Amino acid sequence: MVKNVLIPRCSYCNSDHEPDLRCSACKVTRYCSSEHQSSDWGRHKSTCHTIKRCRRALDVEDTKLRNDDGGGGGFGWAFPFENYVGHFWGVYSTRPYMRARFNLVAEIVKVNTHDAATAALGHLLDMLRLCRGDNQGVRDLVPALYLRLNRDQECYDFSKWYQTEGIRGDYNWGDMNLGFLDLKNEDVMESAAVFCDQWGTSHAIPVTLMKVRMLLDLRDLATASALLEVPSLNPDAVRSIQDHLDFRSPIWKARPELLAPDGLEEKIRVLEQQTDDLFKSVNKGNEYFWKSIFDYEKLSQTPPHSYSNGTREENVLLLMHNGRAWDETEGAMGWVLDKLKSS
Numbered sequence: 001m002v003k004n005v006l007i008p009r010c011s012y013c014n015s016d017h018e019p020d021l022r023c024s025a026c027k028v029t030r031y032c033s034s035e036h037q038s039s040d041w042g043r044h045k046s047t048c049h050t051i052k053r054c055r056r057a058l059d060v061e062d063t064k065l066r067n068d069d070g071g072g073g074g075f076g077w078a079f080p081f082e083n084y085v086g087h088f089w090g091v092y093s094t095r096p097y098m099r100a101r102f103n104l105v106a107e108i109v110k111v112n113t114h115d116a117a118t119a120a121l122g123h124l125l126d127m128l129r130l131c132r133g134d135n136q137g138v139r140d141l142v143p144a145l146y147l148r149l150n151r152d153q154e155c156y157d158f159s160k161w162y163q164t165e166g167i168r169g170d171y172n173w174g175d176m177n178l179g180f181l182d183l184k185n186e187d188v189m190e191s192a193a194v195f196c197d198q199w200g201t202s203h204a205i206p207v208t209l210m211k212v213r214m215l216l217d218l219r220d221l222a223t224a225s226a227l228l229e230v231p232s233l234n235p236d237a238v239r240s241i242q243d244h245l246d247f248r249s250p251i252w253k254a255r256p257e258l259l260a261p262d263g264l265e266e267k268i269r270v271l272e273q274q275t276d277d278l279f280k281s282v283n284k285g286n287e288y289f290w291k292s293i294f295d296y297e298k299l300s301q302t303p304p305h306s307y308s309n310g311t312r313e314e315n316v317l318l319l320m321h322n323g324r325a326w327d328e329t330e331g332a333m334g335w336v337l338d339k340l341k342s343s
């Protein structure tokens with residue numbers, strides 16, 4: 001029913017029919033048959049080996065850290081997994097572990113599969129649980145992965161938390177009694193102001209896509225309703241149209257009232273305004289992003305060693321984190337193109 005979702009597919013023939021055979025080494029590709037698994041091996045081999053190597057490196061660090069008694073004497077930080085969850089990275093001995101985990105995620109996200117996105121997101125969320133302060137920029141990768149996995153509401157709640165709570169100067173990242181990433185079912189139709197003109201665009205970009213998905217869906221719905229030439233649709237007719245449309249946004253499942261024909265034009269207008277504000281704000285934050293999103297694959301091959309906001313280097317990361325989610329959403333690149341033409 002959805003247009004944009006990354007669903008489990010055979011990595012060789014791309015079929016989504018029972019691709020039940022998973023590569024046991026990397027666990028992020030799957031196949032519809034052992035024939036297709038062997039046929040894909042030549043292409044998959046090097047990625048598979050790299051992921052396996054990174055996972056082994058992480059396992060080594062994991063074992064070391066779990067057995068770390070702090071070196072005795074009471075000065076060390078003993079058993080971080082029991083005593084310092086939330087404070088990792090600040091506890092020096094955790095850094096090789098956190099680096100190894102990040103390296104593994106960096107390799108996994110290169111693989112364009114549902115399993116890879118799921119695994120990467122799981123690692124990143126757990127890394128935030130271990131280290132709220134997030135010294136590695138994990139929070140910048142999370143929202144687009146939520147979108148790729150069709151978890152748009154969680155993308156919104158996550159991003160909004162950072163742009164409201166996480167942005168406060170007095171938020172104490174070390175206080176485990178404070179709420180952390182605890183927003184749930186926030187109103188996706190509300191003003192996008194908290195995402196505009198902020199420091200950095202890494203949450204504004206995925207929120208733009210989330211709203212673009214809604215906007216394109218509502219436009220499709222309006223077109224379909226107009227085609228039926230029904231001045232005021234009864235609920236059954238609406239449901240029948242909805243059933244026949246492939247929606248991009250999973251938001252409608254939880255909030256079907258937003259699809260009501262009453263005020264449809266007004267909702268479209270509101271989303272047009274919000275996405276326009278976001279588009280401009282992102283453009284202000286990094287002038288390269290929109291112009292280069294069409295070439296995201298080519299441009300995001302090598303991550304920069306360092307960057308500052310608004311630079312070409314930052315743009316490489318923005319493309320790396322967000323490009324696929326835009327590409328996978330039907331009509332989203334077209335929306336960007338229209339915006340560029342009219343601005």
Ligand SMILES: [Zn+2]
Pocket residue numbers: 010011012013014015031032033036
């Ligand atoms: Zn296949």
Ligand SMILES: [Zn+2]
Pocket residue numbers: 023024025026027028029044047048
């Ligand atoms: Zn593999």
